[in-house]
Amino acid sequence: MRITLNWLRQYVDVEETPEALAERLTMLGLEVEGIRRIAGELEGVVIAQIRSRDPVPGSDKLSVCRVFDGQQERTIICGAQNHKPGDKVALILPGHALPLKPGEKEPLVIRERKVFGILSQGMMCSPRELGLSEDGEGLLILPEDAPVGRPLAEYLGRPGGDVVFDLELTPNRPDLAGVIGIARELAAATGRELRLPPVGDLGEYQQDPSAQAQVDLQVEEPELCPRYVARLIRNVRIGPSPDWLRQMLERVGMRSINNVVDVTNYVMLECGQPLHAFDADLLARDESGRITLRVRRARPGERFVTLDGQEHELQSDMLLIADAGKGVALAGIMGGQNSEVRPETKHILLESAWFLPTNIRRTSKRLGLRSESSYRFERGADPGITEWASRRAAQLILQLAGGELARGHVEFHPSPAPPRRIRLRYDRTTRILGVTIPPEQQRRHLEALQLRTVAHDEQSATFEIPSWRHDLKREIDLIEEIERLYGVERVPATPPRGALGSHPADEEFDQLSRIRRLCCGLGLDEAQGQTLISDRAALLTGAESALVKLANPLSSDMNTLRPSLLPGLLDSLRHNVTRKNPDVALFEIGRVFCRDNGSVREERRLGLALTGRRHPVFWTGEGREAKYDLADVRGVLDELFDHLGLRGISFHRRAEMTPLFVESATIQQGRQVVGELGLVSPLVAREYDLRDPVILAEVNLDWLLARRCDKRTFQPLPLYPAIRRDVAMVVPETVTHADVLRVVQQARVEHLEQVQVFDVFRGGSIPAGCKSLAYAFTYRAADRTLTDAEANALHARVVEALRRGLQATIREG
Structure with missing residues (x-):
């Protein structure tokens, strides 16, 4: 929001320099984002x-x-x-x-x-x-x-220089959306007089017939429009606004249109109450010649063209101002082209109303239509100023455009809300702020903000809250107001006092920090994705029935709570690759959300994503151009499981493809599936602009942390040498490394210390549908040096187990 120094001076004396005023406003809670000086015609x-x-x-x-x-x-x-x-x-x-x-x-x-x-x-x-x-x-x-x-x-009397302040208002202070509201704050903080523009009862302007006799007001939705005021002004002369009005609007960023419309905008910026002027001759009348004004819900699919020339399709929960046959304004947001004030307009109907903020906000967001009016209504305008703003605008219109004001006005206000009252305890102010402020000074600060004292004694006081202060609801709110006017800078900074305690979350945080350090030590960078993703991306990893979708999403790209970390990691890979960083290794720790039996299940997971070259930093040497593959992700997971002390982890290859993976495996602890890893489908990779193979993995971190074992056992370094024996064998293509380890383990060969694969070969003399696996077996006794004969006997048992268990053909030589 913008205000000018000259405009502010109309309501309160300003003695500070623009920079000092900006500092004072900021300390009062109105953040000044910028100051712009405007030179006058005769500046200097x-x-x-x-x-x-x-x-x-x-x-x-x-x-x-x-x-x-x-x-x-x-x-x-x-x-x-x-x-x-x-x-x-x-x-x-x-x-x-x-x-x-x-x-x-x-x-x-x-x-x-x-x-x-x-x-x-x-x-x-x-x-x-x-x-x-x-x-x-x-x-x-x-x-x-x-x-x-x-x-x-x-x-x-010529236009002079001015200073424009660009203010950032907090949503809980709609009363500051007008210059008078800011002047009220400044007057309360400085003790200066607040000068409101004089607005009488307009009796000297009013003529017969009365507004009641000419306007039939029907409010069909009183919960959405609790108050509506209409005035009728005849025989106005539409023309350009005077220089002072045009310049005032232009300096705060609004375009001058004509004297009547400019008055409605001026009063809105002055007091924060939006108004609207209709061309009364364009409003339909009933049989008796009265203008029928209806405040109703839009019909489903009803179309309406706003002042900006855009046509909108309305829904049944949107509020519309209409005459007997058509909609003429989108309530609280923008008027319609079919009733706008034109150069030939003679009679106008002036609207001042209060609309439910949530309805205005929802309608504005759905239609993508924002205006100065909706900005104020959706934050909560002052219902007590509705009629005053109508009189103020009518007075200015009569002064600038002439005309005759119909006697009285038409108003719908069946149940005015009683003023709120809040009790303040003086000693609680002292306990909260840590400074002693005398009770008289506390009352004086609040009364300066026009809070009326209705009762007080030595311990407390009760205040009546004005209608424009929606944010004052509890005693603590009054204490905050006292602190603002007393001066935040005068409240001493006190170090927190207390004893350090412990919480179950502390251990969990430490464990997550250790996992982060482990992943970083393995060469991965941490990513942080969005919790909200598109439903299209979510379907890569979850079924439609398991997705948790938002009822009122901000956009179609953020309409679903993520069921997995993998879509977000794919976005991070694309962000890096499209910016000339093709070699990426990422991890992310975050929460995911899935629908399970009608309820939403939330769990923490660890996701991994690799693409590009494995060792891009080396300028020469073997393997410099090697790409990441499944073994790299498997190695990271093995390190993680070993770090957590987990046992019984196995990998089971999937036979079928998934929407995300062309080759994948599940990760299990016993029979419980705790994660998956796989090679991303080329179709998906191409959709994310990824050229190199992409390997992803994800594990349920909550499950793993709940079953971790922090105990560590240590063994002394071996005293005796080891003996290595190698085996090359031809096995069916379906045999996996896990199958080899299972067969060797079932053989229960003593002194077998390590089993390691060092070669996989296909083609050549190897039959189709088979492959050659080369393994190294390490034997070592803890109490002596094994002889060759002992090692050969142990190794022969292993070879025999491989022949029987895997139908392996041992390659000689």
Whole structure:
């Protein structure tokens, strides 16, 4: 929201500089995001008085004058001849520019300069130089009573400079959406007088027939529109607004339209109450000639064209202002083209109403239609100012556009809400703020905000809350107001006191931190994805029935709670690859949400995502161009399971493809599936702009952490050497590494210390549908050195187990 300093000064005296005012407003809770100065037509021109005039040595026409500008005496070199000591003249100070003349592209900026060796500190101006007339023969001589030091623009009644403040308002303070609200805050903080514009009962303007006799108001939805005020003004003259009104609106970013519409916008910015003017001749009338005004819900599918020329399809929960046959305004948001005020408009109907904020916010968001009116209504306008704002706007319209005001007004307000009352305990203020503020001062601060004291004693006071303060609901809110006016900077900073405690979440946080350090140590970078994703992305990892969708999503790309971390990791991979970072290894720890038997289940998971080269940092050497594969993710998971002390983890390859994976496996602990890993389908990878193979994995971290084992056992380093025996065998393509380990384990061969695969070969002499696996078996005894004969006997048992268990053919040589 924007306000100007000159506008604010109409309601409260402002003695501070713009920078000091911005600081004060910020400390009061109105964040000032920017300050912009607007130069006036005669910026830097002041009224000055000539004290002396002497000839310049060496010149026939120039004179040197001593001139007083209200602050100091200046030396001015002048070539005009029509002035004498004692004259009041217009003096432009150094650093300011003369008004642009027709045909000029750059303004003339006045600087201090030496003339005949004498420093001239400004310039006395002629009427033509100031753009006041075509007379350029001599200086502008002002009347004798012209006040020295006063800006010339102010003295002549011309537009002067101003300062525009750009404010960021918090949603809980709709009362600050008008200049009067800000002036009220400033007056309360400084103790200065708040000056409200005088608005009478308009009796001197009113004429018969009455508004009641000409307007039939029907509010069909009182819960959505508890108050509605309408006035009728006949025979107005639509035309341009006066300069002061047009400039005021333009300086705060609003376009001037005509005198009637500009008045409604001006009053809205002044007091925070939106208004709307209808062309009364465009509203349908009943058989008796009365205007029928209905506040109703829109019909499903009803179409309406707003003032901006856009057509909208309405829904049944949207509120519409209508006449007997058609909608004429989208309540609280924007009027319609079919009833707008035009240059030929003669009679207007002036609307001032209060609409339910939640309905305005929902309608505005669904239609994608925002306006200055909806900005205020959806935060909660002041229901108590509705009729006052109507009178204020009617008064200004009559002054600027003429016309005749129908006697009285039409109003719907069946059940005014009683004012709220809140009790404040003085000692609680002291306990909360940590400073002692006398009870009288506490009451004085709140009364300065126009909270009326209805009862008080030595311990407490009860205050009646004005209608514009929706945010004051509890005692703690009053204490906050006292702190704001007392001065937040005066409340001392106190270090927190208390004892350090423990919480079950602390151990969980530490364990997650250790997992993060482990993943970072393995070369992965942490990612943080969005909790909300699109339902299309969610279907890659979850069934439609398991998705948790939002009832009122912000957009179609954020309409579902993520059932998995993998879609977000794919987005992170695409973000990196499309920005010339093709080698990426990421992990993420986060919560996912799934629908299970009608309820929503939430769990924490760990996701992994790898693509690109495994070792991109090396400039030479074997394997430099090798890509990530499933073994890399498997290695990270093995390290994780070992770190958590988990046993019984197995990997089971899936025979079928999934929507996400072309090759994948489930991760199980016993019979419980705790995760999955796989190679992403090329179709999915192409959709995410990923060219290299993409490997993903995800595990249920809650399950794993609940079954972790923190105990560690240590064994001494072996004292005796190991013996290695290798085996190369041909097995069916379906045999996995896990099958080999299972067969070897079932053989129960003693002294077998390690089993490691070191080669996989296909093709050549290997039959189709088979592959060659080469394994290294390490044997070691803890109490002695094994002999070759012992090692060979143990190894023969292993080889025999492989022949029987896997139908393996042992390759000799």
